[in-house]
Amino acid sequence: MVHQVLFIIFGLICVAGAVNLLVQRHPINSALSLVVVMASLALIYLLLGAEFLAAIQVIVYAGAIMVLFVFVIMLLNAGAEERTRGSHIALFVGVPGVVVLAGTVAWLLIHSGSRLGGVTISSSNFGETHAIARLLFQNFLLPFEVTSVLILIAIMGAVVLGKREG
């Protein structure tokens, strides 16, 4: 019961933040509502027993990535969004397509979701850092090493792109 109430509260905060991201015209307001979405997603991860991921979500997403976004918005002195006509294909094909797709998924889940069962807050130490580290450094060691190369390339790319020419 407590689990359901907490899920509904944080789920509503998530959806409200995401809607606010779309409605706001100034990018800084959108960035701050995205922080709200990410923080409440971290709390939902805690409900799912993923303590390590909740901490990482707050530190990396709500902390590092969003600070980078806010920094760039302030650096570029971005004003309110101009209302221009976008692509007609995106408006008249993309939006109804997404509505149909999401509606179908939601309908299927509502009608046959009871067969899936439910998730509970487990008292075991599922999702603790120790178990994830064991999996990450044994079964997923090669992908982990490849991501370090990826990050190195990303850093070099960012430096080259951000360098002022001339």
Next chain:
Amino acid sequence: MVPLSWYLILSAILFSLGVFGFLLKRNIITIFMSIELMLNAVNLSFVAFANYWNTHPARLADGTAIIPLSGHVFVFFVMVVAAAEAAVGLAIIISIFRTRETLNVDQVNLLKL
């Protein structure tokens, strides 16, 4: 107990809102934030399924057991890639703004910087 389908529906709603932002917004930074929203929505379904397989142990078709925690490791990798993507993407946005002096995607229609 919360049905797994609730989490998946929340994930679908967040993903759709991200797609709407991607299609309808005209500011390049907001479009980039919509992509981050979509990544977060996918992460939510990964974590929900990890918890689900932890309480409902199952095997794949070839008999190997599903490791529930690999969902968490996948989310970890998605976050790493998202961080790398944010660094490169924001550098590209700064580079575009230097030459075009605009953040409106309708005025950015050439691959040339």
